[in-house]
Amino acid sequence: MQIHRSRRASGFAALPNALLQDRRLSYTARGILVDLLSRPDGWSEDGRRLADTSPQGRGAVARALRELTRFGYYRVDRVRRDDGTIVSVAHVYDSPQSPQAAPGNTRPVSGGPGVDPPVGKRPKNREKVPTLPEPVPEPCDGVVATLLRVVRREPRLRLGVAEARALAPLVEPWLERGYGERELVPALLDGLPERVHSAAGLLRDRLVRKLPPARPARPAVPRLRECDACGGPTRQAGVCRGCAGIGEGDRAEEYAHRAEVAIRGLARVRAVLRGGPAVSGGWQTAPA
Template sequence: MLRHAIPPTRFFSQTPNDLIRHPRLNGTAVRLLQWALSLPDGSRETLQTIGEKMPEGRIALRRARQQLEAEGYVHTRRNQCPHTGRWTTRVLVSNVALLAPEEIEAAFAPPGDRMPTVGAPAERAVGASPREKNTEEVNTPHPDAPLVARAAAVLHRVGRTEARLALGIAEAAKLAPLAARWLANGASELELRTAVSAGLPSAVHSPAGFIARRLRDKLPAPRTRLDPAAPAEPLPECAGCGDPLPRGQATGVCAPCTGAVPAPGPGGPRGADRVRAALALAAPAVRVRTALPRL
């Protein structure tokens, strides 16, 4: 294939090759993103107004935006002004995929507070919705490196049992900080795998985007961890003899103290004989056929 390309001297935008060759983005999605990234600072264009100028149609444009959101190139935030109560929607577009929560929040931060990040984010105001409900995100500490590595291994193993969610090593590493928040909040690896892989659609066009959205939407609240050094909670005891009460009885006296079962004396029943007596008391109509050895 021969190539003839003349570099433009002005009015041009640079597009990463990874975006142009993206295997899960169709041409409409790539063009919509390139159009948005080519706009000058301060432009009042939105993805909706851009789509109205494109010939693909509303359905194709809606599918294109869904692909961009699933792959991490488009993110949306809704905020309410504390003084006027007016709701605004900010749309972030990036020429690289942003999947880690800290990258996304850093890109949405005001220019003065923004940490250095990749891509070229831009903010777009697209109107107000007074009926929107305010939602607050729970701030959790950033997981440590061993927890992130463990989360990456869990995500990578998901693809071994569910081919629709197969991730590459780099994709699993990008999603690991988000998955590590589950483990940091007290979720088990089984809970993490189940939340990611349960109830899958017939086809998953973007495994990384699909998993990222589930990890964000289903993140459990932090759980209270039990201190292993703390003393165990004592079992309820009989008010008469001080022996532990049967399971399910929190107060009162045990059966021997009530006289329902003879209390064992020095030569009373021991071991297997006490088991037989307890079984007979619990279910007198059931004949115990198991031969228990005498201790």
């Protein structure tokens, strides 16, 4: 690998290699740290603005800030001003700091050294990792909502609405082929690595690589209608074939057979009711 560097007389920042090559940090965390260290002292920046001005969503930025806080590169303290207002002051370091190291220009929020907190109130946890405020829900279409419902079951695959919108074109082929959340859940969530560095990148790969083939079209089932004359089933609107005179001979023979069976049964019933012998067939009946 060859490294090409240009001479800079202005507009550059000098950073230690130990910071740039700290493999404990993700590339997103290192990029945010370099961006913050390149700003002048007193620069106003927060996690929400970082997320809104970069391709990463708020979830990725929040995870990166937690990494920087964990390894001593980033710290947020709440201080009380002389007028009584409380503000958050962020501190960025180009070398790791111990958790006990506190900035020299901070003031406690309430009380002082040796002052007990009021009864019924718990002291604030100074070492609590700063978190971003919950994003305001944005309106999203059905495809984006489907993807968000699927990945919400797995904390390692947290996505923002902007990231879900970017992945929506890859979800549409699944829905067009008749596959929904039932098929997306095992395809996207099964077999995840222990640590997911890029949720959007992993989902993009699986949506493309695991796209199932289109389902075969089901044969059309003919719809049966009711005959206008006899009320029997027919495939076409109007009257059936028998009522229309098509196949009339077969239909007449069937009706004759049914009539003969009915007459025989009626003769047997009459014979039994009159106390005579049962008639086996024909028109014979018992004498009155």
